[in-house]
Amino acid sequence: MVKTNKILLVDGMALLFRGYYATAFRGNFMKTSKGVPTNGIYQFLRYFLDAVEKFAPTHVICCWDMGRKTFRTDLFAGYKANRGEPPEELIPQFDLIKEVVAAFDMPNVGIENFEADDCIGTLAQHFNHEHDVIILTGDQDILQLVDKGISVAIMKKGQGNYDLFTVGNFYEKRGIAPKQVIELKGLMGDTSDNYPGVKGIGEKTALKLIQEYDSIDNMLANIDQLPKGVRNKIEANLDMLHLSKELAKIKCDVPVSCPLDTALWQYDKAKINNKFLELEFKHLTKLIG
Structure with missing residues (x-):
């Protein structure tokens, strides 16, 4: 069967945190003239738009964690307990990045009590029988989802560098099967x-x-x-x-869905430009031709 659609599932928090720390490390705490911090969002968009150019998806869905408490913290109180509170400058960017994603007419998907990984796993296994799925993340845990029709692009240091895992190359790279x-x-x-x-x-x-x-x-x-x-x-x-x-183990049967017609990768350039203008992202407008 010829698969005409290529669905990019984006691990939103992985990109946002990576973007924040990559710019904060260089001391680049971007803020708007109103004092709203935007460095994580700016770098998220750089990563995201690069991946879209490289993998050329027909559809894009962005998945999010919905808080720190999940069924895993119920199973084990110490789960992720080693992580401190997010940096103060990052907190206002959590909601703002979802506004930016929505401005691209791209679905924001997340569900209480589960992680973004679980949403990604569920959607990937729902779509992979009839479509090709690429998962964009920096999280090695997601490698367990590699399957027929599901590949994982792990972001590496620097922009535009990916380690692409597929059913065909996984054993050679890792010495075990994805599961x-x-x-x-x-x-x-x-x-x-x-x-x-x-x-x-x-x-x-x-x-x-x-x-x-x-x-x-x-x-x-x-x-x-x-x-x-x-x-x-x-x-x-x-x-x-x-x-x-x-x-x-990533749960691949969580109660989440996303109609494919809502995820078509097409956007209103004027709407994006208005959002970029609001965030004072002058340099990014040229990336959305």
Whole structure:
């Protein structure tokens, strides 16, 4: 079947935070003449418009986290508890970026109690049977979603640099299958999301175990074959192993949808120019020819 549509799913928070820190690091705290900070939004747009030019989607949807409390924080109070409050200059940009996205006639999608990843996973699996899906993010967790018709573009340092993961190249790049990312994180945990996995097992050991046993369940079924030190660590952390795997897994059945006809990549240039004028983004108008 020839797939004529290419749907770009954008991990909004990943781009906004990345954009904020990339510019804040250089001391570039852009503000409007009214004092509204805009540096994260400005760089978000630079990243986003570059990706649109590179991947040439027919449809675009932007997904968002809807607050810090989700079903994962209910499962494990420590989930992402290592993250401080967002920088003061970034807070007003959360709502403003959604206004900018809406000005492009692009859907903003998010749902309470779930993360943007869950919305992305659900939409990707809904669309990939009949369309090609590209996920734009800087978040390695999303690699578990790579599948037939679903590729993931991981943003790398600098603008316009992407590591594109597909079904065809994934094993060569990572040495495991996409779904095994969940198994890997169950064992090694995730320091950025603040869940531990099995204490004392790092990425190297976790990768070796998953390559040998395919899954945590199969590894546990053959636990007597494991080296004594590794077995002891696993047995001492069994509950956290199972919990970490559950935390790592992106839910692809959350109650979210987006009619494709609302996501067609076409926009009213005058509406965008007015928004850019309001935000005093003089240099960006040339990027939306």
